[in-house]
Amino acid sequence: MPHALGPDRSCGRAQMPQTHRLLVACLLPVAVAAAWWLPAVLRGTYLADDYYLLSTLLDGGQVDWPRVRDQFAESWLFASIYWRPVFNLSLALNVAWLGDSARALLLVNLGLHLGVVFLTGWLCARVAPPSRAAWAALAGGLFCALHPVSAEPVLWVSARVTGLEVALRMVALVLFVAHLRRDRDRASLVLLVAASALALGAKESAVTLPAHFAALELVAAPRGHAWRDRLRTWRPIALLVVAYFGVRLAVLGQLGTPAPTSLGDSVRLTAAKLHVLLDPGAQGVAALLAWLGLAVLALFNARRERTLPALAAGAVLFAGWLLACLAPTYQKALEPALVGARMLYGALPVLALALTRAFASNRVPWLAAAVAIALGIWQLPTTGDIAARYGAAWRQMRLAADGVQSLGVGATPARPLAVLTMPPTAGAPGPMHPMVYYATAARPFVPDPTPVVGLGAVATRVAHSPGVLFDPTPVHAWLGAGGRVAHWSAAGAAMLAFTRGDAAPALTRDPATPDVARFRVPRAALAVEALEVRASLEAAGGVVHWLTAQGELPQLALRFAGGVSRDGQRIFTVDLTQHPPLLALALFGTELLGLRIELHQGALHDVAAAPRLAPLPLPSGHAPLQGEEVPWSDLGARLMAPNVTDNAQLHLWLVGEALCCKVPVQPGVPVQLPYETAASLRATARALRRQRYHYFFAATAPQGAPGSARSSLGWFHLGPP
Numbered sequence: 001m002p003h004a005l006g007p008d009r010s011c012g013r014a015q016m017p018q019t020h021r022l023l024v025a026c027l028l029p030v031a032v033a034a035a036w037w038l039p040a041v042l043r044g045t046y047l048a049d050d051y052y053l054l055s056t057l058l059d060g061g062q063v064d065w066p067r068v069r070d071q072f073a074e075s076w077l078f079a080s081i082y083w084r085p086v087f088n089l090s091l092a093l094n095v096a097w098l099g100d101s102a103r104a105l106l107l108v109n110l111g112l113h114l115g116v117v118f119l120t121g122w123l124c125a126r127v128a129p130p131s132r133a134a135w136a137a138l139a140g141g142l143f144c145a146l147h148p149v150s151a152e153p154v155l156w157v158s159a160r161v162t163g164l165e166v167a168l169r170m171v172a173l174v175l176f177v178a179h180l181r182r183d184r185d186r187a188s189l190v191l192l193v194a195a196s197a198l199a200l201g202a203k204e205s206a207v208t209l210p211a212h213f214a215a216l217e218l219v220a221a222p223r224g225h226a227w228r229d230r231l232r233t234w235r236p237i238a239l240l241v242v243a244y245f246g247v248r249l250a251v252l253g254q255l256g257t258p259a260p261t262s263l264g265d266s267v268r269l270t271a272a273k274l275h276v277l278l279d280p281g282a283q284g285v286a287a288l289l290a291w292l293g294l295a296v297l298a299l300f301n302a303r304r305e306r307t308l309p310a311l312a313a314g315a316v317l318f319a320g321w322l323l324a325c326l327a328p329t330y331q332k333a334l335e336p337a338l339v340g341a342r343m344l345y346g347a348l349p350v351l352a353l354a355l356t357r358a359f360a361s362n363r364v365p366w367l368a369a370a371v372a373i374a375l376g377i378w379q380l381p382t383t384g385d386i387a388a389r390y391g392a393a394w395r396q397m398r399l400a401a402d403g404v405q406s407l408g409v410g411a412t413p414a415r416p417l418a419v420l421t422m423p424p425t426a427g428a429p430g431p432m433h434p435m436v437y438y439a440t441a442a443r444p445f446v447p448d449p450t451p452v453v454g455l456g457a458v459a460t461r462v463a464h465s466p467g468v469l470f471d472p473t474p475v476h477a478w479l480g481a482g483g484r485v486a487h488w489s490a491a492g493a494a495m496l497a498f499t500r501g502d503a504a505p506a507l508t509r510d511p512a513t514p515d516v517a518r519f520r521v522p523r524a525a526l527a528v529e530a531l532e533v534r535a536s537l538e539a540a541g542g543v544v545h546w547l548t549a550q551g552e553l554p555q556l557a558l559r560f561a562g563g564v565s566r567d568g569q570r571i572f573t574v575d576l577t578q579h580p581p582l583l584a585l586a587l588f589g590t591e592l593l594g595l596r597i598e599l600h601q602g603a604l605h606d607v608a609a610a611p612r613l614a615p616l617p618l619p620s621g622h623a624p625l626q627g628e629e630v631p632w633s634d635l636g637a638r639l640m641a642p643n644v645t646d647n648a649q650l651h652l653w654l655v656g657e658a659l660c661c662k663v664p665v666q667p668g669v670p671v672q673l674p675y676e677t678a679a680s681l682r683a684t685a686r687a688l689r690r691q692r693y694h695y696f697f698a699a700t701a702p703q704g705a706p707g708s709a710r711s712s713l714g715w716f717h718l719g720p721p
Helices: 019-042 050-057 065-073 085-098 102-126 130-145 148-155 157-181 186-202 204-220 227-252 263-278 285-299 308-329 341-360 365-407 434-441 473-480 580-587 632-638 675-688
Strands: 417-419 452-454 485-489 494-498 507-510 513-523 530-535 541-548 558-561 564-566 569-575 592-599 604-610 626-630 649-656 660-664 692-700 714-718
Touching: 019 102, 019 130, 019 148, 019 365, 050 065, 050 085, 050 157, 050 434, 050 675, 065 085, 085 102, 085 157, 085 186, 102 130, 102 148, 102 157, 102 341, 130 341, 130 365, 148 157, 148 263, 148 341, 148 365, 157 186, 157 204, 157 341, 186 204, 186 227, 204 227, 204 308, 204 341, 263 308, 263 341, 285 365, 308 341, 365 417, 365 434, 365 485, 365 494, 417 434, 417 473, 434 452, 434 675, 473 485, 473 649, 473 692, 507 604, 513 604, 530 541, 530 592, 541 569, 541 580, 558 569, 592 604, 626 632, 632 714, 649 675, 660 675
Parallel strands: 417 452, 417 485, 626 714
Antiparallel strands: 485 494, 507 513, 513 592, 530 569, 530 604, 541 558, 541 592, 564 569, 649 660, 649 692, 692 714
C-alpha cells in the first residue's frame, strides 16, 4: 500500500516550507462553516429531546453534579443499551460555564463542528502528497463544512452526542497520525488512548476506532517499522476496547446492541445512507458524473507508486473504512427530510479523506479541487432547506412555550395546567417527548416556573405513558375537576385550552326525527361525559351517531348494549370518557351539534346528557390526599381502592409531571403497584426528580350498563424510594 507520510524528519522546514498555506487551507473551510451556521445558531432554541436531556442533569436551573457523577455508573437516560457519561458531562460543563440558554449550548455544538472541519482538512493534508496538501485540506474541509448531515449536530442540542463523539474521534485520528510520524513515541500514545477513551464515553459508535486506526496504519504509516513497534501501539488500544466492553457489561449488563433483523435490511439501509452521503441534494446524474470525474482524475496519476492495483486496493480500503463508520447505525433508517442524518456525520471525514486520492496527480490538482468543491456547492440547497425547517420548528416551540406560560397563569400544585399535545415540528428532529411536557414551564426553560403535568402522547404509546388518544380518561378527569388542559392547535398555530363548565348540556328532541336530539347551543366535544338513553323494554342496544357541522361522521359511532329495566323502560348508561374519537374531534376544534340514537329494536323514549360521570366514593376514612408526602412503604395503604359494582373494572390512574400510568386494582383492598409501574416511578424520580402525582380511581362498566364512575382528584408527593 502506498504511503503519503515520510518519517519524522519529513515534517521539518526543508520538506514543508509552505506550512502557512496549509494552515490557511484548513482555516478557510472553518470560516465558511462559521459564516453559514452562526446566524441560525444564534436564533436557536430547544427542541424535542433537549428538554428530556437537560431535565436529567439540572435541578431548578442548576447543574446537579452528584447526578452527573452518578451517570458514569448508570445507563444513559432510560435506555438500557447506551452508556454516555462524557456527553452528559459536556452538557453540564456547558451550562455551568456559559449558562443554560439554547444559544450557549448550540454555540458549543457549532464549535465542535468547526473542530471537525479543521481536523478533517488537516488529516486530508497528511494523507495527500505534500505538494498537494493545501488543495486536499481545502476540498476535504469544504466537503464537511456544509454537508446536510452536519445540520443536526450543529442545530440540535441533543445531537451533540454525535458531534462530540466525532470531534473526539477526529482528535484521536490526528493523534494517531502524529504518533506514527513521531516513531510511535510514548507521549503521543498516551494522548491517543485518552482521546479514544473520551470518545467511547461520549457515544458507543466510537467502538469502530480500531478500524479507523487500522486504515490509517495502511495509508499513512511510514515504511520500515518493525512488527514489535506496531504491537506497542496496538496493545493499549486493544486493552482500552476490552475495558470499555467490560464497563458496558458491568453498567448495562450487555456488551452491545441487538443484532440486525436481516442482512438484506442492513444492505438496504446502508445503501440509502451512502446515497445521502454521496448525493444529498438528489442531483442524480450530475453528482454521479462528479464522483466519476474524481475517480478518473485519480486514475490519471503519473506517479509510479500510484499503479492501478494500488488505486484499486485504496478504493477497497476506503470503502471498508466508510462502511465501518456506518456499521453502528445499521438498524436505524433515516426519516423523511433527512431526520436522523446525524448518524452519518462520522462518515464525512472518511469520505473527505477518500477525495484526497484524486489530488495525487501532479498535473491537474486544481481541476480535482474544482470538482470536489462543486460537490460541496451542490449540497447547499439541501442544507439550506434543513436549516429553514429548524427555523420553523424553533418558531413553533417558542409559540408553544409562550402559550403554556400564558395558559398556566393561576395554576397551583394542587391544580396544575395539564399539557396534552405539543407541536410535532415535522421536518426537524421530531416531536417533543411527552414525558417532559412539564419542562416547557420549568427551569431552566423559563424564568418563572408554572406547575404543569403531562397527560401523555396523543398518537402513540410511549414508555411510562399510555397514549391518551386510546384512553382519554385522564383528560376528562382533569376537566371534571375544574382543571385546564392545554393542547397545540395546528390550525391556529397556537396553544389552546379545554375547559368545562358545571351546567348540564341540554338536549332537545327533534319532532320531525324522533331519534335525533340537538344541543341548544353547539357543545365542545369533551363537554359531555355520559348519556342516559331511555327506550322501550324490548330495546337490546344501539348506536350513538354524532352530528357535527360536517354531518354525521361514521368513524365516531359508539355502540352500546345491556342496560337495566326500570319503571317499564330499558335504561342504557353510555360512558363517553372511554370514546377516543371525541378527543380527536376536540383537538381539531370540531363542536357537537347533537346526536342520533339508532336502536336495534324498540322505540326511543328520551335521551339526556351529563357533564360528569357518577361519583365514585373512596372507602371510609380515606379522603383524597391533598399534597401530603407519602412514603413508599405507606403508598398502598394510603391509596385504598374503592368498591365497585360486579360488572365494572377498576383502575388507578397516576398522573405525574413526567408520567401517566393506568394500573388495574382490586376493589376494596390496598393498592398493589405492578413491578413495571413501580420501576417507572423509581426511574422517573431518579432521572427527572419528579415525585408529585395526582391520582383518581375510575370504574368502567360495559357500554350501556350502569357502574361507570370516577373518584375525585387527589394529589401527593411520593417519598424517596
